[in-house]
Amino acid sequence: MTPALLFDMDGTLVDTEHLHFVAFQTILAPHGVELSWADYRRFIMGHPNHAIAARFLPHVPQGRHAGLMDDKEAHYRSLVTDVSPAEGLMALLDWADRRAIPYAVVTNAPRANAELVLEALKIRSRFKAVVAGDEVADPKPHPGPYRTAAAAIGADPDRTVAFEDSGSGVASAVAAGLAVVGIAGPLDESGLKGRGAALLVEDYRDPMLLGFLNRHLRLDETPAGA
Numbered sequence: 001m002t003p004a005l006l007f008d009m010d011g012t013l014v015d016t017e018h019l020h021f022v023a024f025q026t027i028l029a030p031h032g033v034e035l036s037w038a039d040y041r042r043f044i045m046g047h048p049n050h051a052i053a054a055r056f057l058p059h060v061p062q063g064r065h066a067g068l069m070d071d072k073e074a075h076y077r078s079l080v081t082d083v084s085p086a087e088g089l090m091a092l093l094d095w096a097d098r099r100a101i102p103y104a105v106v107t108n109a110p111r112a113n114a115e116l117v118l119e120a121l122k123i124r125s126r127f128k129a130v131v132a133g134d135e136v137a138d139p140k141p142h143p144g145p146y147r148t149a150a151a152a153i154g155a156d157p158d159r160t161v162a163f164e165d166s167g168s169g170v171a172s173a174v175a176a177g178l179a180v181v182g183i184a185g186p187l188d189e190s191g192l193k194g195r196g197a198a199l200l201v202e203d204y205r206d207p208m209l210l211g212f213l214n215r216h217l218r219l220d221e222t223p224a225g226a
Contacts, residue, residue, distance in 0.1 A: 003217035004155035005096055005103040006146060006173070009114060011165035012183050013105070014083050014121060016076075017045065023076035027068055028056055046166025048108050048139040049073075073110055083120050086183070088204030093126055095210070099219060102153045106145045106162070108133035108169075128153045141168035146176035161216050170195040179216045181209065 010016045017040075024044060025035045033056050035044075044052050049072070053065035060068070096103055104127055107114050111132040118124035129152040133139040136148060150157055162173035165183040173180045174196035182197030192200060199212045 001156035001159075002154055003101055003159035003219065004150065004153055004161075005092075005101060005213075006106050006149050006155070006160060006162045006178065007103060008162070008164045008166070008169045009105050009107040009109060009117060011045070012086065012163050012169075013089060013123075014085055014117060016080065016083060016117065019076055019079045020044070022079060023072050024052075026075055027072040031057055031060055033057070046108065046140060046164075046168035048133060073113060077113060077116055080116055080120055083117065085121050085123065086203055088206075090123075092204045092209075093123070097126075101217065101219075102128045102155070104129040104131065104149045104153050106131045106140075106149045106173075108139045108145075110134040140166075140172035141175070143172055143175035143177075146173050146178060150176065150178075159216065159218050161213060164192070164197070167191050167195045170197050181212065 007013050010020065021035070021037065021040045024040065028035050035056070043055055049069040050065065053069055057065060057068065093103065105114060105118065107130070109132060111130070111134055114130050114132050115124065118127065118130070129149055131145050131149045131152070133145070136145050138144045146162060149155075150160055157177040160178050162176075162178045162180045163183060164170045164173055164180055170180050170182060170192050180197045182192030182200045184192070184200050184202050198216075199208060201209055
């Protein structure tokens with residue numbers, strides 16, 4: 001088994017949270033829901049769509065929830081036109097490639113969203129696996145998605161680091177037995193720390209990051225040529 005890096009997507013690989021916010025506002029408004037940024041951060045970031053629909057649309061027949069969430073995702077995809085990778089991400093992927101460290105994406109987003117964003121960033125081919133929220137039995141905060149990703153790329157959980165920007169994502173990775181780097185974005189730092197993030201960084205350029213990775217990946221234990 002190998003050391004590995006596992007990445008959440010939205011807000012971690014790329015700043016798309018503002019696009020999701022607009023898409024949710026558009027879908028929820030006709031049903032009398034005025035979504036604030038504070039409520040988006042608290043109740044939507046990192047949560048699966050079925051839970052979001054149950055919270056915000058209890059007055060809408062449950063049988064319509066899935067279709068409305070599909071409409072939201074389609075609207076979101078229409079907004080993804082010009083995206084850029086998070087600061088320092090490309091240099092980190094290059095660092096991992098030089099050390100033959102595999103990496104994968106673990107997202108609650110549906111497969112169509114993940115593929116669209118990764119292709120837009122021109123990095124899809126670099127990832128060994130993509131675990132999407134519509135293809136797992138239990139999305140984050142359940143540990144299943146991270147366990148699935150680790151198994152798919154032959155990762156040793158004790159030598160794998162996950163990158164997350166939401167509390168539910170951190171909880172998922174920690175429950176899967178992974179060390180977690182919290183990306184300090186819209187969620188307050190104590191929210192990520194409180195859920196188990198071992199290190200907080202603003203982005204991948206943080207001077208503390210490579211030292212943390214060297215310690216947790218334990219690269220000195222990887223046989224030559226492995």
